[in-house]
Amino acid sequence: MAPVTIAIDGPAGAGKSTVAKRVAERLNLMYVDTGAMYRAVAYLCAQEGIDVSSERAVEAVLDAHRVSFEEGEDRTLQVMIDGVNVTSRLRAPEVSALVSTVAAHPRVRQLLTEWQRAFAERHSVVMDGRDIGTVVLPHATVKVFLTAAPEERARRRQEEYRRMGYEVSLDEMVKNVIERDRKDSERAVAPLRMAEDAVRIDSTDKSIESVVEEIVQLVENAHVR
Ligand code: CDP
Ligand code: CDP
Secondary structure, eight states: OOOOEEEEEOSTTSSHHHHHHHHHHHHTOEEEEHHHHHHHHHHHHHHHTOOTTOHHHHHHHHHHSOEEEEEOTTSBEEEEETTEEOGGGTTSHHHHHHHHHHHTOHHHHHHHHHHHHHHHHHSOEEEEESSIIIIIOTTOSEEEEEEOOHHHHHHHHHHHHHHHTOOOOHHHHHHHHHHHHHHHHHOSSSOSOOOTTOEEEEOTTOOHHHHHHHHHHHHHHHHHO
């Protein structure tokens, strides 16, 4: 049987990773956080202190290190750099500040997109990101575009930062998510946009559980058809 593929796209802080992970658990599928893959490249650039606006410099850093993505025991993706598991370090603010610039480079996207497609050919998967339904898996079984009001997304992200020990004001966080959405939506290659055949879910006033339930229903209905 062909693998089941569930694509979840949307702007920063909409709840994609939280919801995608739970949907994967419910349906016993792998979860691939493609944002973590772009963050891995940004993390490496931050470590090396290079100018991330130069695609050539980013490529040189990638050539000089071993970056790999492996299946963790909990069926989520683990990011390894030179043999070290860096997954827990990828959501730091200094990585978030660089990631959209790194993700705009076509050759970086090509490399990661190829890995994502090859993975989805071998596994049934829930994949979240910005271009999964539009570019990476245009024939996904179910496509969801998950969104929420910018203030709510900023509030969620602020709480997440607080849990990691970073204090960022709400104003700054709103500016930060809006700026990242702008960069992600305006880039030339694989911009953030809703696929024509995606289902839009606005999570502003919804609990995580109700969004998960809605997506599980969509998958079950897709199988009945
Ligand atoms: O969790 P959050 O929404 O903050 O971001 P993420 O999913 O970790 O993605 C971080 C960044 O990676 C995004 O802002 C995009 O610039 C980039 N990205 C992308 O370009 N394409 C994807 N499929 C996933 C992420
Ligand atoms: O991956 P993305 O950037 O879209 O968002 P996330 O990292 O999954 O979610 C950001 C935060 O919002 C998490 O701490 C979630 O627990 C929270 N969240 C929420 O409060 N209500 C929802 N309906 C979805 C997520």
